[in-house]
Amino acid sequence: MSPPRGSDAPPGRPRARRSSRRIDLSTLSSENAERLLSSVVVPRPIAWISTISRSGCTNLAPHSYFSPVSSDPPTVMFVSTGMKDTLRNVLESGEFVVNSVEDSQLEMMLITSAELPGDEDEFAWAEVERTPSWYVRPPGVADSAVSLECRLLRTLRVGEATLVVGLVICAHVASEAIQASERIDLRELPVVGRVGPGAFTVVKQVIDRRRPRPGDLAALRYESDGPT
Numbered sequence: 001m002s003p004p005r006g007s008d009a010p011p012g013r014p015r016a017r018r019s020s021r022r023i024d025l026s027t028l029s030s031e032n033a034e035r036l037l038s039s040v041v042v043p044r045p046i047a048w049i050s051t052i053s054r055s056g057c058t059n060l061a062p063h064s065y066f067s068p069v070s071s072d073p074p075t076v077m078f079v080s081t082g083m084k085d086t087l088r089n090v091l092e093s094g095e096f097v098v099n100s101v102e103d104s105q106l107e108m109m110l111i112t113s114a115e116l117p118g119d120e121d122e123f124a125w126a127e128v129e130r131t132p133s134w135y136v137r138p139p140g141v142a143d144s145a146v147s148l149e150c151r152l153l154r155t156l157r158v159g160e161a162t163l164v165v166g167l168v169i170c171a172h173v174a175s176e177a178i179q180a181s182e183r184i185d186l187r188e189l190p191v192v193g194r195v196g197p198g199a200f201t202v203v204k205q206v207i208d209r210r211r212p213r214p215g216d217l218a219a220l221r222y223e224s225d226g227p228t
Helices: 030-040 085-093 103-112 214-225
Strands: 047-052 058-063 066-071 074-081 095-099 146-158 161-173 192-196 199-202
Touching: 030 192, 047 074, 047 085, 047 103, 058 074, 058 085, 058 103, 074 146, 085 095, 085 146, 085 161, 095 161, 103 192
Parallel strands: none
Antiparallel strands: 047 058, 047 095, 066 074, 074 161, 095 146, 146 161, 192 199
16 A cells, blocks of 8 residues: 555655654643643634724724634634633623734734723724724724624633634625635735744645545545555
């Protein structure tokens, strides 16, 4: 049998197994555990979340523990550690907007990650242009390639963290990223992802592959092993 594709092992010889170190997370501090997890679950998309307080002050902050949850209904989730302004505003208003971050917005995004008093407007502080939303009170980021208007669906407390699930009710997507049949292609839009503490990446390469069907698997096995 031939070696797996991408292997540099000679034919007929198994590839050397990579050595590993066992880490018992119960022995780590919460800070070191967070550093480990945020360095191995990569790359992570950044949700640049805009909210509005009960008094009408807008807030903008990045959250890299972020992911889609389901498509029916369309939902996304993000995580907040502690009672930060974003979480407080979402709990009070029941609304938020998730904005994408491009490479040209990286410095502004970093400014909005600073811990400012609750009555400070990060849009103004970081000189980020805002745009009115259609269905929710918080504004979106005008130059973001994607903005998702969300309503709070539920929250779940996990230790010191709160998982927030939002129902996506409206999406704003840059026209150049929309292809036929409403398919989205962001390869022309350099979106920023998180790859560890203080480390980021820009998505510039996209590899197109479709999920194999049963017939494809049989063909691949035949190609690898050869005819019998």
